Amino acid sequence: MRNPFTKIRIFGGELVNELKKASWPDKIELRDSTLVVVIGIALLGVYVSVVDFSLFQIVNLLSSIARS
Numbered sequence: 001m002r003n004p005f006t007k008i009r010i011f012g013g014e015l016v017n018e019l020k021k022a023s024w025p026d027k028i029e030l031r032d033s034t035l036v037v038v039i040g041i042a043l044l045g046v047y048v049s050v051v052d053f054s055l056f057q058i059v060n061l062l063s064s065i066a067r068s
Contacts, residue, residue, distance in 0.1 A: 025033065
């Protein structure tokens, strides 16, 4: 019977080899990428807020017209 931990050891070794092959960003690239993500999230948040507020006002207007 094979040792069940052999597959785990092989997987760990292959994982380390693949991680060594990967290209890792330097500090400047990481900072710039983070800045792009933060700005994108902020813009998306503003967009969703504006659309939500606008739709709320439209529904409010339509419901007040329907009540009249």
